[in-house]
Amino acid sequence: xxxxxxxxxxxxxxxxxxxxxxxxxxxxxxxxxxxxxxxxxxxxxxxxxxxxxxxxxxxxxxxxxxxxxxxxxxxxxxxxxxxxxxxxxxxxxxxxxxxxxxxxxxxx
Amino acid sequence: xxxxxxxxxxxxxxxxxxxxxxxxxxxxxxxxxxxxxxxxxxxxxxxxxxxxxxxxxxxxxxxxxxxxxxxxxxxxxxxxxxxxxxxxxxxxxxxxxxxxxxxxxxxxxxxxxxxx
Numbered sequence: 490x491x492x493x494x495x496x497x498x499x500x501x502x503x504x505x506x507x508x509x510x511x512x513x514x515x516x517x518x519x520x521x522x523x524x525x526x527x528x529x530x531x532x533x534x535x536x537x538x539x540x541x542x543x544x545x546x547x548x549x550x551x552x553x554x555x556x557x558x559x560x561x562x563x564x565x566x567x568x569x570x571x572x573x574x575x576x577x578x579x580x581x582x583x584x585x586x587x588x589x590x591x592x593x594x595x596x597x
Numbered sequence: 598x599x600x601x602x603x604x605x606x607x608x609x610x611x612x613x614x615x616x617x618x619x620x621x622x623x624x625x626x627x628x629x630x631x632x633x634x635x636x637x638x639x640x641x642x643x644x645x646x647x648x649x650x651x652x653x654x655x656x657x658x659x660x661x662x663x664x665x666x667x668x669x670x671x672x673x674x675x676x677x678x679x680x681x682x683x684x685x686x687x688x689x690x691x692x693x694x695x696x697x698x699x700x701x702x703x704x705x706x707x708x709x710x711x712x713x
Binding site: 520522524526531532533534537538541543573575577583584585586587588589590591 | 630632634636641642643644647649656658692696698699700701703704705706
């Protein structure tokens with residue numbers, strides 16, 4: 490199926506590493522992308538093809554995938570990383586996007 | 598520089614239609630799949646539909662079939678989304694996005710409010 494499951498919230502202290510998971514049966518066969526949206530701002534792609542970083546995204550953002558679970562890791566978390574994070578895959582070859590429910594990252 | 602600039606906020610009555618625009622600069626729409634997505638208040642992202650580079654094929658999410666139309670004007674490098682039979686559940690911020698392995702470039706969003 491193309492359902493993606495994310496934890497609703499993750500909390501981390503500044504300087505620590507935040508890990509946000511995304512689970513779904515389709516993940517072994519699909520690249521995962523990750524997006525960050527801060528309140529009142531436009532969404533930003535932070536990772537694509539599981540672990541590729543677009544230009545301008547800090548190296549602190551990394552991605553991995555194992556089996557049906559993908560993970561977005563944010564090292565040395567800063568207050569400015571507080572945002573909603575979404576994972577996304579493509580549903581078959583018809584360019585239909587499927588999103589996870591989103592995870593609110595809180596920096597304590 | 599690549600930009601997507603969307604039209605302004607809309608307020609519509611239930612049952613009405615809305616047409617949103619998304620003007621591209623710095624690239625040509627004919628070279629990319631262009632998508633529409635939305636985020637309702639307190640909700641996550643929802644894929645709405647897309648148009649492919651040669652405009653021969655459009656894909657729409659099942660829940661919008663029959664009331665959604667995505668079009669493109671190559672002369673103005675603008676993509677449009679028209680949604681009809683609006684209900685309060687269509688209240689959301691609608692985004693256009695350029696596909697490049699993922700939703701690589703986003704418009705600033707257009708708030709559509711459906712209210713009687």
